[in-house]
Amino acid sequence: MATIKELIRIEAAGGISFGNYELAQKTKLSDFEYNGDLYKVKTFREITKLERNGMFVYESVPGTTVLDMKVDTGRMEFAVEGTDNTQITVEMEAECEYKVTIDREVAGFIDSNLGGKVSFSADLNPDKAVQVKIEKI
DSSP, rough: OOOTSSSSEOOTOOOOOETTOOOSSSSEEEEETTTEEEEEEEEETTTTEEEETEEEEEEEEEEEEEEEEEEEEEEEEEEEESSSEEEEEOOOOOOOOOEETTEEEEEEEEEETOOEEEEEEEEEBBBBBBBEEEEEE
């Protein structure tokens, strides 16, 4: 298990890791600075949520641990672990089509809504993180 005990951290590879699906009570950390932005994470076994400068970035139900998240124009990559079938929602560009790949297999092509949200589900396991890649088509 690779839960993040400090709730959010910067990885050597340049991404950020956050969340702890093992927590029984909701825990949050605000004003974490990364690349000039302020991040806020809320996490526990039922939900994990990440905001950047007060705006939505990531949410999972139930909670997850996200490892080495990297966001670039039209693209987001991260590894994620948790329990059960998990609904994941991320913020991307509005009204665009995205290819979602989970562990090198195309999980689907998803259109973002007016707010830019892209939602998909993944079967997660606490013993193995799955790789997720979301790319604008």
